[in-house]
Amino acid sequence: MIANTLPKSLIDNPRLDRWLDFSVPGRAGIRVGKVEIGQGIATALAQIAAEELDVGLDQIDLTAGDTDCAPDEGMTTGSLSIEVGGASLRLVCAEARAIALAAAAARLNCGPQDLSIDAGAIAQNGKPSGQDYWTLRLDLARDATGSAPPKPASAYRVVGQNVARRDLPAKIFGGGFVHDLVRPGMRHGHVVHAPRIGMAIAGLDLAAIQRAAGGRVEIIRHGMMLALIADSPTDLRRAAFAADTAIGWNGLPPLTADQQEAAWLPTQPSRHGAHGDANQPPPGTRITATYSRPYIAHGSIGPSCAVAEFRDGRLTVWCHAQGVFPLQAVLAGGLKLNPAQISVRHLHGSGCYGHNGADDAAFDAAAIACLRPGTPIRVQWRREDEFGHEPVGPAMLVRQDGVLGPDGALRDLTTDIWSAPHSGRGGAGNALTARTQPNPCPPSPVAETSVPYPGAGTRNAIPNYAIPAMRYRHHLVPSPPVRTSALRGLGAMPNIFALECFLDECADAAGQDPLAYRLAMQPDPRARDVLTTVAEMANWSARGPAGTGEGLGLAFGRYKNTSGYAAIAVRVSVDTEIRLLEIWCAADAGLAINPDGVIAQLEGGIIQGASWTLKEQVLLDEAGIASRNWDRYPILRFSEIPPITCRLMHRPNDPSLGMGEATIAPIGAAIGNAASHALGARLRDLPLTRAKIIQAVT
């Protein structure tokens, strides 16, 4: 059974009619706050609604992310859309169904137990009753109680089935994105962003910008903002490129080469937090190792885009933000408007993987639109804007210091984590263009704490293993050289990379097999299941000796220690580069709403995480981010993708676990362990490039 307690989204939005209506005959109007960001959530939520209402999936009209009509579910982050959003929607729909049955029973003078629903029509003892959701005129203007029991998993007919993504056909046939929205009279806008926050325009050649656009660009100065508007995107882009070189910036010292490396972090002032065992480590065999990940980019294939319109005192913004209500608040604060004046509507964008440029592009469009009432303004960031101005994923450095007992088991673990902030949103002052408005809001101070659950830089810092004593120290470096914020998994990837590589190092030191070593310290049967399953898939028992040039490695992670379980095994060959030969994954999602959708998320996390591991690092120059197109920020390509097999544990009676970030963390360590097995030498600093391999073996 699904636990029948009120989840956060429902507590925050108790009114049933905020979530659903039956105002269109034959249709169930469903509204949610969790939005489609490429992960397939719109389809899975529709499955949950169809299941509990007993309507067809094709009768569901889903609106996701709309400040005018949809519930406020905050951000679509943290792999919580099924765990919290889905759990809320399930209770809402179960309650609506119960209300409908009670109303029909009263009308038909029978008991609800005599009634059933199919495709929204109500049958009495199996025969049509003439009643349905639409004839009953249900009063849903009331608060949810959460008291209507949802269906047991054994009764599911839509949930748990592989269902095709509802949004995919439109995208395959050429539409479906906010990028495709055209409003009457729409013009194209661009805000010139400083190479780094805090820089100001020192010199400006307006004529050069005009010349590049053939005189067809409107140049706006407003506060400290410099914006361009044109009728043609071609003219606008030319003016924007001209602006890149026509402006001199000052106000900040040049960056230095060492600042782009994670190793720079411990040299900086930091805020300290600690958690865990207060005692000193016991005596024993000590092993220490330090691991790192540099700054990395979200790297959405489609640069951020939004359309904004200010008309009759109201601002409407169409965008691909992860949270329409949080963005509404940012826009209100940053543009000195009342939130009630602002409608934010989510439309699909390119995959975002966290806090990319979506909110900033939306703010850019809104800021320009407010200066040109009545004219819709479309902003699409250039590739150079996206790479150059998105908040990047924080660099992290993680030092593991372990004590092994006489049996070789890890008795005590001290982890030191140096990290830039993972939460860069935090209010109106944190939008790029908000800082250039007249009377700007001050930037919000870094609010990140060192709490273990769910953590940010400390996410997954606590090993999901039975270690007798562990403690971590979190050293938050609040002023990194470039803006940082949430990227898929937050600290989970660097932390699990460090932990799971370290466990292999401990196993080596103890002369034990890495799988057996993990199993000996793993009491959770679900974790053991995915580990032993992936070992079987990868034929782990036939694993050869180290140092042959070919390696097999594995790693485990349970995202946030509360969400999905994943174990991954990787086979590689290494000469001067790492080549992925095959990847296997076993995962436990609890009840998988759309199993094929879960598998797609597992595959996607594996490939994105492999790309981070093997290739990715944001490069800096004196001004700011220098890796501003794919030639300087390479990612994994088709020719580098090995066969990947993912298997889901069958657990339909356990609550659903978020799976969007389940594989992004363990894949890095699995590759690191496989490559180290192949080399007979340890690789600890991401990305695992040719230079790192040569360094490790010489």
Added chain:
Amino acid sequence: MTDPIPLSLSVNGRVVSLTIDPTAPLLDVLRGPLGLSATRYGCGAELCGACLVLVDGVPAYACTREIGTLAGRDITTVEGLGTPDAPHKIQTAMLAVQAGQCGYCLSGMQIAAAALLARNPSPTRSEIAEALDGNLCRCGAHPRILAAVARAAQ
């Protein structure tokens, strides 16, 4: 910047006549005056493949290709490959194997795949990977896109 000139070209089998800045990229012409939104802006520098179209059957980057070089040429975009009612086999296959997460890269993928299948009706996995190697996907839909091309080749 150049003064507008008249030019004609074929887009998805239809002759189109425009008076236009010949240095404008094909991408802006498709998405703007021609109202064809499938061809997508990704990088503006021939580095990601999101904007691929067929020019006389050969994949070309619409983000950099100047419209003035295309007079009399035959352009095919995703809208010309197929429609929901009459899909191209790569479109059918992509839907069958759910070969997409965010879907933003899929237009370029379809163009690269269609060109491959036209010249090599039964490609191997490595031939497919090679043909798509200039197309970037960030979501990690690669295994399914590879499977879709293989399925379309059957």
